[in-house]
Amino acid sequence: MSAPDPHAQIQELRQQLQSLLEAAHDNERKLDRFDALERRLMAVSSMEELVTLLLVECRDDFGLDAAELWLLDPEGELRRALPTLPMAKAPRLLEHHGPLKDIFGAVRTTRLVGPGHGEDLVAQAFEPGAGMRSAALLPLIRQGLLIGSLHFGARDPERYDAVSGTKFLDRLCAIAAIAIESMLNRERLRRAGMTDGLTGVHNRRYFDHRSLIEFSQAVRHRYPLACLFLDVDHFKAVNDRHGHQVGDEVLRQVGGLILRSLRTGDLAARYGGEEFVVLLPRTDLAGAREVAERIRALVQDAPFVTPEGGTLSATLSAGLAMLPAGAVSFAELLTAADRALYAAKRAGRNRTVAHGDDTGAAAA
Numbered sequence: 001m002s003a004p005d006p007h008a009q010i011q012e013l014r015q016q017l018q019s020l021l022e023a024a025h026d027n028e029r030k031l032d033r034f035d036a037l038e039r040r041l042m043a044v045s046s047m048e049e050l051v052t053l054l055l056v057e058c059r060d061d062f063g064l065d066a067a068e069l070w071l072l073d074p075e076g077e078l079r080r081a082l083p084t085l086p087m088a089k090a091p092r093l094l095e096h097h098g099p100l101k102d103i104f105g106a107v108r109t110t111r112l113v114g115p116g117h118g119e120d121l122v123a124q125a126f127e128p129g130a131g132m133r134s135a136a137l138l139p140l141i142r143q144g145l146l147i148g149s150l151h152f153g154a155r156d157p158e159r160y161d162a163v164s165g166t167k168f169l170d171r172l173c174a175i176a177a178i179a180i181e182s183m184l185n186r187e188r189l190r191r192a193g194m195t196d197g198l199t200g201v202h203n204r205r206y207f208d209h210r211s212l213i214e215f216s217q218a219v220r221h222r223y224p225l226a227c228l229f230l231d232v233d234h235f236k237a238v239n240d241r242h243g244h245q246v247g248d249e250v251l252r253q254v255g256g257l258i259l260r261s262l263r264t265g266d267l268a269a270r271y272g273g274e275e276f277v278v279l280l281p282r283t284d285l286a287g288a289r290e291v292a293e294r295i296r297a298l299v300q301d302a303p304f305v306t307p308e309g310g311t312l313s314a315t316l317s318a319g320l321a322m323l324p325a326g327a328v329s330f331a332e333l334l335t336a337a338d339r340a341l342y343a344a345k346r347a348g349r350n351r352t353v354a355h356g357d358d359t360g361a362a363a364a
């Protein structure tokens, strides 16, 4: 038997060393990329920047084929906030925990899925027809609660195999969850400054500011602007009969019903007490009357749930006015809508009256 050739041995050792060095460099580069991403995640200043970083830049930087962000939004808080933001790719908002439970079960750790190891989840985690074959599914957890998930997908079935380490990804999802939570808190604070705490519609301060912008845009671009005043009927009696707390609850639910009836771009605010005001840009008289009637009918049909679990019914009256041609101030529109509201009250309540209507004929 011939002795091993020392040159060949050295050559082989050199090659082994070389591939170890390459693997180390590879890891170092990966670490650098993750480090840079972490630093940027901690420094984002807006929700749209955060979403773009997670869904577009992560995908491109890491050579992925798809990235998805799911966020739990049971109160519809994000559903209301996101349409106003310019998003390169929107997150999917979840009304309940179901889809997250399907992916993570009770374990809530990063899952690497692909052919033979959870491949049914790959299809669930991306839009239909996305064609992903393997994926990393990252749970976003804050203070022990699952608040969403981040999905990285690849067409390569072996990109995420069952045995790869998840250390980098675990760290990334922990940092992403912190960044998302602080962004949501910032957004909540911003909204709190312009929202009525009881009813969820905008506060009077915000209305006074926005209404002037809406007025000048409608005048400049010559499009219709409708104004509704909505006032709960005999609200004093609700308070007197059921207590102030139940009265508050009715106002809270009326606020929710108004918001449900409006489009993005409409403006609803609590004008004071039990009175709400709604501005409908680019809406003509017929359209505005339809919105007012929709809200009126929703309130009339709603069982208002009391804190004790009982129910009571309530109605509201609506006054409607259109921006008059040649109007010189927004106050004219408000005054006309307010007059129409009082006409609706005088005509028997639970009805919509438009400024200029014959109030007797306008009864709902």
Ligand SMILES: Nc1nc2c(ncn2[C@@H]2O[C@H](COP(=O)(O)OP(=O)(O)OP(=O)(O)O)[C@@H](O)[C@H]2O)c(=O)[nH]1
Binding pocket: 231, 232, 233, 234, 235, 236, 237, 239, 243, 244, 245, 246, 247, 248, 251, 272, 273, 274, 345, 349
């Ligand atoms: N619970 C509760 N009551 C409020 C709030 N703001 C105003 N109110 C009450 O709303 C009632 C409004 O009463 P009125 O202006 O007499 O009108 P109304 O009883 O609704 O009668 P009409 O408007 O003529 O149908 C008053 O009793 C106020 O105290 C509030 O934030 N919460």
